[in-house]
Amino acid sequence: xxxxxxxxxxxxxxxxxxxxxxxxxxxxxxxxxMDTAGVFDYYSDSGxxxxxxxxxxxxxxxxxxxxxxxxxxxxxxxxxxYWKIVHALHHRKHYRRWMLYVGLFVSWLNGVAVHLxxxxxTTRIVDGICYPNSFxxxxxxxxxxx
Numbered sequence: 001x002x003x004x005x006x007x008x009x010x011x012x013x014x015x016x017x018x019x020x021x022x023x024x025x026x027x028x029x030x031x032x033x034m035d036t037a038g039v040f041d042y043y044s045d046s047g048x049x050x051x052x053x054x055x056x057x058x059x060x061x062x063x064x065x066x067x068x069x070x071x072x073x074x075x076x077x078x079x080x081x082y083w084k085i086v087h088a089l090h091h092r093k094h095y096r097r098w099m100l101y102v103g104l105f106v107s108w109l110n111g112v113a114v115h116l117x118x119x120x121x122t123t124r125i126v127d128g129i130c131y132p133n134s135f136x137x138x139x140x141x142x143x144x145x146x
Contacts, residue, residue, distance in 0.1 A: 013077040016104040017070055020111070024066030031057050046125040054125055059132030061119045065111035073107035 034040060040058045043050045056062050080100060084091045123132045136142040 012100060013073065013080070013104065016107060017073040017077065020066050020070040020073055020107060022066075024063050024070060027057075027060075027063040027066060031060060031063060034058075040130065042128040043125045043130060044128065050125060051123070054130035054132065055119050055123045058130045059119050059123055061116055061132075064115045067111075068114050069107045069111035072110040073104060076103040076107060079103075 034057055039053070043054065080103065083095075119133055121137070122135050123130065124135045125131070
């Protein structure tokens with residue numbers, strides 16, 4: 001690998017991490033603005049629109065998705081650089097460019113798998129109040145939630 005490809009890999013990893021952190025910051029600002037405006041005070045129905053607002057914004061799912069993804073991207077970039085520096089011969093022999101792209105996609109996928117999917121099944125609107133991640137199908141599932 002030459003100097004330009006290394007800087008390209010560093011830029012791609014940093015751009016993905018920065019994008020995920022930016023998503024988290026923007027979602028935090030949107031959530032706080034909606035909370036200040038009183039959007040989350042009372043849900044008049046439990047239809048699909050209200051559930052989407054409850055899950056995505058009131059439950060801070062989109063913000064958490066960005067935070068989990070940002071943390072995972074730092075771990076993946078660190079492991080990539082460790083492999084590149086400590087095991088340089090193995091890296092030169094076996095590294096392919098698609099591996100970084102898969103790793104950065106895993107960052108986004110981790111945020112979805114860890115928080116969004118469980119939030120969809122465990123969030124309910126009861127008496128006009130949103131209860132995110134509160135209703136687990138089985139008690140054992142609630143014990144292992146993170």
